[in-house]
Amino acid sequence: MTDAIRPTHSAADHPAIPREKVGVLIANLGTPDSTGYWDMRRYLGEFLSDKRVIDYPAWKWQPILQTVILGKRPFTSGKAYRSIWNTEADESPLLTITKQQHAKLTAVLAERYGDNVMVDYCMRYGNPSTASRVKAMVQAGCTRILFCPLYPQYAGATTATANDQFFRALMQETWQPATRTLPPYFDTPDYIGALAESVTRAYAKLEHEPDILVCSYHGLPKRYLMQGDPYHCQCQKTTRLLKERLALPDDRIMTTFQSRFGPEEWLQPYTVEEVARLAQAGRKRIAIMAPAFSADCIETLEEINEEIRESFLHAGGESFTYIPCLNDDDAHIAALAGQIESNLAGWLA
Incomplete structure (x- = not known):
């Protein structure tokens, strides 16, 4: 086990456990795994079944979604995705950019906190899933997690559903970490x-x-x-x-x-x-x-x-x-890092 220690005052035969650290989990909307019909259908099905996004009663909405919409929309959405797909990495631009944001935030926070912070990323829909990254953070020793939906303005269909998924992931953990969620930062x-x-x-x-x-x-x-x-x-x-x-x-x-x-x-x-x-x-x-x-x-x-x-x-x-989104622009990364640092107050010096 990497970075594992024996707890203070424990018995000599106590197994080593991961050293405690703080997790910072950034979250974006999501992406299909490919532009093919079935990957598009899975992604759209998850997205359009979210009650935060479409709040119609299931008895009314799901028959329409599963037949009419998911029968046709994966073809048109797949065509749209193909027009922007990152063919070199075989992934959507959103995933590519999120990886770049993650890399820069990791570097900035490592300079500030050393190895006391673990930074990772997840998607509300598709992969990497929120549950998989929460589990990885817990297994790595994160006893506190700051969850960061990358939406400047709050909306139930974006920020709230990302938080919902994070909380659902925590329900799967035997030993839940202490948690915080990043508030909207639209006016900072x-x-x-x-x-x-x-x-x-x-x-x-x-x-x-x-x-x-x-x-x-x-x-x-x-x-x-x-x-x-x-x-x-x-x-x-x-x-x-x-x-x-x-x-x-x-x-x-x-x-x-x-x-x-x-x-x-x-x-x-x-x-x-x-x-x-x-x-x-x-x-x-x-x-x-x-x-x-x-x-x-x-x-x-x-x-x-x-x-x-x-x-x-x-x-x-x-x-x-x-004018492109802020993506991994240094000023954007600095703004995000500032919000993250403010919301880690009391957890880290």
Whole structure:
């Protein structure tokens, strides 16, 4: 057993156990294992069966999901994933970027805490599963775990379901570690600063500054907002703080929502429709970013940079600039590390 010790004051024949340490487990949304039909079906089935995501009664939703949706959607989603797939590593960009974030955070926290902290990553849907990484941390001697969903803004369909899965994983452990969860960090100066830096860098590369910056956030049914989910308000505040940091006029930045699914009304305005309206209104040059995503994924690389781009250009737009997510940018890693360190207070010196 690596890094194993005999407990203080124990009998001489007491077996060695792992040295106690603190775990930091970062979590992202998830990824299919491949773009093939069955891997896509398994991934979509897990995702769309989550009551935090789709809260319709199972008796009504599951027959539709298991027949109509999962009969067809794995083909269309697989095609979308293939257009962005990291073929060299044979994995989704989200997994590649999460690994890069993990590597940088490991280095930063090792410099701060030495080998007293173990950093790992997991996915809410797909692999590596949350349960497998929690088990690995417990077996490695983590008696305390800080669970970190990488969502700046809180939503029941993102942060809460990631936490749910973490707590379910703890239920499988005989000796549960003490735990904390990372709170939303959408309004922290370091996060807003990292977003602003990414916009400034992108604008500096352009011959003409965009007419407007579109901040596109993943969507939710409007009903969730009315039930008390704070996500919409936190998105609006993120945009406002970014506007203030960049010193942009009110008419040079806006908030929209993407990834609508199903027939009911979602948070508006819808990004795909709004960019077309902007083009038709004479805003021929736009930049767009996705502040709710900590890493580029299918919703940004395919939906924004392909579908939404096409909507804008088809409506008469001339220049469409996609500003990548913060990914493993050093300013982003510093912002995350700062939040992690704050939430480890009292556990580590």
